[in-house]
Amino acid sequence: NINKKRLLSTIDTSAGCGTLPNGGLCRLALSEEDQKIRDLFKEWMKESHLDVRIDDVGNMYGRRPGKNPDALPVVIGSHLDTQRIGGKYDGILGVMGALEVVRTLNDYDIETERPVEIVNFTNEEGARFLPSMLGSGVAANVIPTEEILKIKDKDQIRFVDELEKIGYKGSARNRLHEMYCYLELHIEQGPVLETNDQSIGAVTGIQGISVLEVCVKGRTSHAGTTPMENRKDAMRTAGKMIQDIYQSAESVPGLLITIGQIQALPNVTNSVAEQVIFSIDIRHPDDAMRMMFTHELKEKLSTKALIDQVDIHMKDLMDVKAEKFSEDIVSEIQRAADKFGYRSMKLISGAGHDAKYMNQLAPSGMIFIPSIGGVSHCEEEFSTDEDIAKGVQVLLELVLRFANH
Amino acid sequence: NINKKRLLSTIDTSAGCGTLPNGGLCRLALSEEDQKIRDLFKEWMKESHLDVRIDDVGNMYGRRPGKNPDALPVVIGSHLDTQRIGGKYDGILGVMGALEVVRTLNDYDIETERPVEIVNFTNEEGARFLPSMLGSGVAANVIPTEEILKIKDKDQIRFVDELEKIGYKGSARNRLHEMYCYLELHIEQGPVLETNDQSIGAVTGIQGISVLEVCVKGRTSHAGTTPMENRKDAMRTAGKMIQDIYQSAESVPGLLITIGQIQALPNVTNSVAEQVIFSIDIRHPDDAMRMMFTHELKEKLSTKALIDQVDIHMKDLMDVKAEKFSEDIVSEIQRAADKFGYRSMKLISGAGHDAKYMNQLAPSGMIFIPSIGGVSHCEEEFSTDEDIAKGVQVLLELVLRFANH
Ligand SMILES: NC(=O)NCCC(=O)O
Ligand SMILES: NC(=O)NCCC(=O)O
Numbered sequence: 001n002i003n004k005k006r007l008l009s010t011i012d013t014s015a016g017c018g019t020l021p022n023g024g025l026c027r028l029a030l031s032e033e034d035q036k037i038r039d040l041f042k043e044w045m046k047e048s049h050l051d052v053r054i055d056d057v058g059n060m061y062g063r064r065p066g067k068n069p070d071a072l073p074v075v076i077g078s079h080l081d082t083q084r085i086g087g088k089y090d091g092i093l094g095v096m097g098a099l100e101v102v103r104t105l106n107d108y109d110i111e112t113e114r115p116v117e118i119v120n121f122t123n124e125e126g127a128r129f130l131p132s133m134l135g136s137g138v139a140a141n142v143i144p145t146e147e148i149l150k151i152k153d154k155d156q157i158r159f160v161d162e163l164e165k166i167g168y169k170g171s172a173r174n175r176l177h178e179m180y181c182y183l184e185l186h187i188e189q190g191p192v193l194e195t196n197d198q199s200i201g202a203v204t205g206i207q208g209i210s211v212l213e214v215c216v217k218g219r220t221s222h223a224g225t226t227p228m229e230n231r232k233d234a235m236r237t238a239g240k241m242i243q244d245i246y247q248s249a250e251s252v253p254g255l256l257i258t259i260g261q262i263q264a265l266p267n268v269t270n271s272v273a274e275q276v277i278f279s280i281d282i283r284h285p286d287d288a289m290r291m292m293f294t295h296e297l298k299e300k301l302s303t304k305a306l307i308d309q310v311d312i313h314m315k316d317l318m319d320v321k322a323e324k325f326s327e328d329i330v331s332e333i334q335r336a337a338d339k340f341g342y343r344s345m346k347l348i349s350g351a352g353h354d355a356k357y358m359n360q361l362a363p364s365g366m367i368f369i370p371s372i373g374g375v376s377h378c379e380e381e382f383s384t385d386e387d388i389a390k391g392v393q394v395l396l397e398l399v400l401r402f403a404n405h
Numbered sequence: 406n407i408n409k410k411r412l413l414s415t416i417d418t419s420a421g422c423g424t425l426p427n428g429g430l431c432r433l434a435l436s437e438e439d440q441k442i443r444d445l446f447k448e449w450m451k452e453s454h455l456d457v458r459i460d461d462v463g464n465m466y467g468r469r470p471g472k473n474p475d476a477l478p479v480v481i482g483s484h485l486d487t488q489r490i491g492g493k494y495d496g497i498l499g500v501m502g503a504l505e506v507v508r509t510l511n512d513y514d515i516e517t518e519r520p521v522e523i524v525n526f527t528n529e530e531g532a533r534f535l536p537s538m539l540g541s542g543v544a545a546n547v548i549p550t551e552e553i554l555k556i557k558d559k560d561q562i563r564f565v566d567e568l569e570k571i572g573y574k575g576s577a578r579n580r581l582h583e584m585y586c587y588l589e590l591h592i593e594q595g596p597v598l599e600t601n602d603q604s605i606g607a608v609t610g611i612q613g614i615s616v617l618e619v620c621v622k623g624r625t626s627h628a629g630t631t632p633m634e635n636r637k638d639a640m641r642t643a644g645k646m647i648q649d650i651y652q653s654a655e656s657v658p659g660l661l662i663t664i665g666q667i668q669a670l671p672n673v674t675n676s677v678a679e680q681v682i683f684s685i686d687i688r689h690p691d692d693a694m695r696m697m698f699t700h701e702l703k704e705k706l707s708t709k710a711l712i713d714q715v716d717i718h719m720k721d722l723m724d725v726k727a728e729k730f731s732e733d734i735v736s737e738i739q740r741a742a743d744k745f746g747y748r749s750m751k752l753i754s755g756a757g758h759d760a761k762y763m764n765q766l767a768p769s770g771m772i773f774i775p776s777i778g779g780v781s782h783c784e785e786e787f788s789t790d791e792d793i794a795k796g797v798q799v800l801l802e803l804v805l806r807f808a809n810h
Pocket of ligand 1 (some may be wrong): 124
C-alpha cells in the first residue's frame with residue numbers, strides 16, 4: 001500500500017513553489033518557480049535512487065531499473081507547470097503520484113520485471129508558451145524540433161533561451177523512446193465523477209482541440225475627431241465577432257468555446273484600435289463536428305470582416321485530433337478500482353493531457369479522480385485527500401501489473 | 406515674417422526622437438525618447454536666450470522678457486509627447502511653432518510690451534499615463550497635486566518616479582501662474598478644414614469627454630472541461646457589452662464612442678476569462694447629451710452584468726466638461742488670417758487640448774490647420790508645409806497683437 005501521509009505532504013511541499021494568495025499556484029513553464037520545483041523534484045528522484053536524465057526540451061525522467069533492465073519501461077507521470085492562476089493538483093498529482101509509486105516500490109524492496117520510469121513533461125499547460133503539451137508532443141515526435149526554436153512567450157522571450165537559463169536544457173539523446181505503456185493519473189478538471197459520485201475515472205479518450213488566433217486589422221485614428229462613419233475600428237468588429245462566436249456555439253450540443261486571450265493595439269483609451277488579436281479555443285468530443293464548426297466559423301468571421309471593411313488574418317494555433325486510449329488499460333483501471341472497492345466509471349477527457357501524445361508511442365491510459373465542483377485552472381481547484389490516495393493506489397496497482405508483464 | 410525653412414527643419418529634427426518605421430512617432434510621456442526631445446528643446450530655448458524653468462510635473466517653460474517684465478505674459482505652446490503609434494505634428498507643431506515665433510521676434514529684435522512664454526506640457530496624450538492633459542491640468546489647479554502620486558502606467562511604473570528618472574522634476578514654485586492669455590496652434594486632427602477647403606481654423610471650444618473603465622469579473626475555469634452552462638465567462642459578457650455599446654451610439658447623432666483599451670485576465674487560450682477590463686471614451690459637443698448617454702450606458706451595462714450573473718465595476722477615468730474659448734480671440738484669429746489672405750473658418754475641437762485647462766487661468770484660444778484625410782493618432786497624420794507656415798504666421802501675428810496690449 002502507498003504511504004498516504006508521505007504523498008500528501010510531498011504535494012503540500014511542492015505547492016511552496018509559486019504559491020498564490022488563495023491557495024492556488026502560478027508556476028508558468030520555465031519560470032523561476034518552475035526551476036525551483038524542478039530542482040526539488042530532481043533531488044527527490046535522486047533520493048529514491050532513480051537514474052535521472054533531462055532531454056532537449058527539458059522533460060525530466062527518473063528510471064528505476066527492473067530485473068530485466070533492457071525491457072521496455074512502464075512510464076508514469078504528468079507535468080509540474082501550472083496555469084497563470086492555477087490550482088495545486090492539475091499535473092502535479094500525476095508527477096507526485098508517480099514518485100509515491102516508486103517510493104512504495106522501494107519501501108517494500110519490490111523488483112519489477114520491467115524498468116519503471118517517472119516523468120515531468122515541460123509546458124503542458126500552454127499558459128506561457130503555445131502549443132500546450134509541448135514536452136510530450138516533442139517526445140512523441142508529433143511537434144517537430146525546428147518548431148521549438150520559433151516558440152516565444154507574450155513578452156517575446158524565446159522558449160529555448162528560458163530553458164537554458166533555468167538550467168534544464170538536456171540532450172535529445174535522453175528523450176523518451178520506446179516504452180511498454182504510459183499511465184497518467186490526473187484530476188478530472190470537470191464535474192462528471194463528482195456528479196456521478198465516483199472516485200475513479202477510467203479515461204476512454206481525449207476530445208480534439210482547435211485553437212484559432214484571429215487578428216482583426218483596422219486603422220487607428222483619433223477618438224475625439226474621427227467621425228464614426230470614417231472609422232475602421234478593429235475593436236468594434238472584434239466585439240461583434242466575439243458576441244457572434246459565443247452565440248453560434250449555443251446551437252451545437254457538446255461544443256465548448258472559449259475566448260480567453262485578447263490584445264489590442266495601440267491599446268490606449270483615446271485612439272481607435274488599429275488591431276485586435278484574440279484566441280478561440282474550440283472543443284467537441286466528435287472531431288467531425290469540431291472541424292465543421294471551425295470551418296464554418298472561419299467563413300463567418302471572414303464575411304464579418306468584409307462587411308466592416310477591415311482585414312482579418314486567422315491562424316491555426318492548434319488542430320489536434322481526438323485520441324482513443326487502449327481498451328485493455330481502461331478495463332485494467334476499473335479492475336484495480338474494483339479490487340480496492342473504489343467506485344469507478346468510464347469517461348472521456350475534456351482537457352488535453354500528455355497521455356494524448358504518449359498514446360502515439362505506446363498504449364496509454366489515464367486515471368482520473370474527482371475535482372470538487374468540477375472546477376480547474378483556478379485557485380479553487382480541489383480534490384480530497386481520500387480520492388488522491390485512491391488514485392495513487394490504483395496507479396501503483398497498474399504499475400505492478402504492467403511492469404511485471 | 407516667420408522663417409519657414411527653419412521651422413520645417415526644426416520639426417524634422419524633432420521627429421528624430423522616437424521615430425517609427427512609417428513616418429510616425431512613438432514618444433510616450435517620460436520615456437527615454439521624451440527625455441531626448443526635452444533635452445533638445447531646452448537647448449533650443451537657451452540658444453534663443455529664453456529663461457528656462459521646469460515645474461513639479463515636468464512642464465517646461467521658456468520666458469522672453471518684455472519691456473514691462475512684470476506684466477502678465479502671453480503664453481504659447483502645446484506638448485511634445487505622442488501616442489503609442491502617433492504622428493509627428495500632434496502637439497509638436499504648437500511647441501515648435503512657439504519656438505519659431507520667439508526666434509522670429511529675436512531675428513527682428515522686437516521687444517514686446519509683455520513677456521512671451523513658450524511651454525511644453527507634460528503627458529497631454531494620456532497614452533501612457535491617465536488622465537490626458539495632465540501637465541496643463543495640474544498647472545491650472547484642476548488636477549490636484551495629490552492625484553499625481555497615484556498615477557501609474559500599465560506596467561505599474563509611477564509617474565513621479567519616471568519624472569525623476571528622466572531629470573525633469575522641477576519645483577512647484579516654477580508653475581505657470583497668472584498670465585494674460587494662452588494661445589495654442591495645433592493640427593485639427595479631424596476632416597472639417599480639409600473638407601471645407603480652409604487653411605486656418607478659429608477654434609470656438611472643445612467638446613466634453615467622459616472616459617469610463619469597465620471591469621467585468623467572472624470566474625476562470627478550464628476551457629476543455631467546464632460545461633458552457635456552468636461558466637461565468639467575463640469575455641462572453643464583455644463581448645456582448647462591446648457590441649451593444651457601439652450599437653447604442655448609432656442612434657445619437659454627433660456622439661463619438663471608442664473602446665480603445667482592453668485587458669483580459671489570466672489571458673490564456675485555454676482558461677475562461679476571470680476578468681476583462683476595457684475603456685469607453687465618450688464625446689459629444691453637448692455636455693447634457695454626453696452625460697445622459699453615459700448615465701444610461703452605465704445602467705445598461707449593470708443590467709447586462711446582472712443577467713449574465715457576473716460582477717461589474719465602473720470607474721470614471723475622466724469626466725471633463727466642454728470648454729468655450731474667448732470670442733475676442735476667435736475673431737482675432739480670423740482677422741489675422743484675413744490679413745494674410747488665408748481662408749479661415751470657425752470650428753469646434755473634437756480632441757482635448759492643453760488650452761482647455763489654460764482657459765481656466767486666462768482667456769485662451771486655438772488656431773487649427775488642416776489634417777490631410779482628417780486622420781491623427783496614427784503614422785499617416787500629415788499637414789502640408791504651406792499650412793504649417795500659415796498657422797505659425799497667424800500665431801506670430803496674435804502674439805504681436807496681445808503682447809503689445
Ligand atoms: N490538463 C490541462 O489542463 N491541460 C491543458 C491543455 C488543455 O486542455 O488546454
Ligand atoms: N490633441 C489630442 O490628441 N489630445 C489627446 C486628448 C484627447 O483628446 O483624448
